[in-house]
Amino acid sequence: MESISVDKAIFTTRSMRRLRPDPVPREDIEHIVEAATMAPSAGNYQMWAFVAVTDETIRKKIGAAYRESGNYYIRDTVLVDPNTDAERMRVYGKAMYTVEHLAEAPVIIVACSTLAIPNDSAIAAGPFGSLFPAIQNLMLAARGRGLGSVLLTLATDHAPFPPTENISVRKILNLPEGVETVAIIPVGYPKGQWSRPRRDENLKVLHWNSWGN
Ligand SMILES: Cc1cc2nc3c(=O)[nH]c(=O)nc-3n(C[C@H](O)[C@H](O)[C@H](O)COP(=O)(O)O)c2cc1C
Numbered sequence: 001m002e003s004i005s006v007d008k009a010i011f012t013t014r015s016m017r018r019l020r021p022d023p024v025p026r027e028d029i030e031h032i033v034e035a036a037t038m039a040p041s042a043g044n045y046q047m048w049a050f051v052a053v054t055d056e057t058i059r060k061k062i063g064a065a066y067r068e069s070g071n072y073y074i075r076d077t078v079l080v081d082p083n084t085d086a087e088r089m090r091v092y093g094k095a096m097y098t099v100e101h102l103a104e105a106p107v108i109i110v111a112c113s114t115l116a117i118p119n120d121s122a123i124a125a126g127p128f129g130s131l132f133p134a135i136q137n138l139m140l141a142a143r144g145r146g147l148g149s150v151l152l153t154l155a156t157d158h159a160p161f162p163p164t165e166n167i168s169v170r171k172i173l174n175l176p177e178g179v180e181t182v183a184i185i186p187v188g189y190p191k192g193q194w195s196r197p198r199r200d201e202n203l204k205v206l207h208w209n210s211w212g213n
Helices: 006-012 026-036 056-078 086-104 121-144
Strands: 048-053 107-113 180-188
Touching: 006 121, 026 048, 026 107, 026 121, 048 056, 048 121, 056 086, 056 107, 086 180, 107 121, 121 180
Parallel strands: none
Antiparallel strands: 048 107, 107 180
16 A cells, blocks of 8 residues: 655644444554554553454444533533634534544544543643554554544543443443543544645744744
8 A cells, every 4th residue: 555654644634523434454453553552651651552443332332422422512512602612613513423423433442541540630641641642643544544533532531521321431341440541533434535634824833942932
């Protein structure tokens, strides 16, 4: 398969919510998880684990848990709030597609921390700051194989809106104590086109030598 440059992967990887149901080769899932593990981690503890869910029954259970949290937070909280700005209405409007269709992704990868994450942000920064670079590696490696993905944190152990009526993702996956869900990443061949993510383009985030320059 034709490989793409690192720059091309970075500049064309956006959230792919609309995924085809076609199965993803096992070798590709193994590759993108291996790519995830090339990320840096605090103290090189490599405190990550990934559960790749292809089983339709389990995907549907995860989809139900996510739908409950997504409906509660996105549909019934953000989208009905008169203070929600237009850009957030657009972003969260799109996010509702995932709320309704998560289980249709052929693979749902649940990224876990193998260290329990405390509320203390100074300590939590270690595992979170290790998991998310790994997840980004995974998403870029997926892009390299023509696979789309989107990073979800609702319905995980550290989301402010875990499901209450549905069984939690950690229970669905039978995670042992101390292993915690950090993100849910549906992966599959995209229905949409790759394109540059929608971002501010004028490099206003860059300051030279001191703030404001
Ligand atoms: C830490 C983090 C948590 C996120 N959680 C969710 C989520 O729970 N549900 C969702 O639909 N999107 C989630 N997203 C995806 C963002 O909405 C998305 O990346 C953002 O709107 C930018 O869109 P783009 O990736 O297409 O550029 C999350 C992204 C990040 C970085």
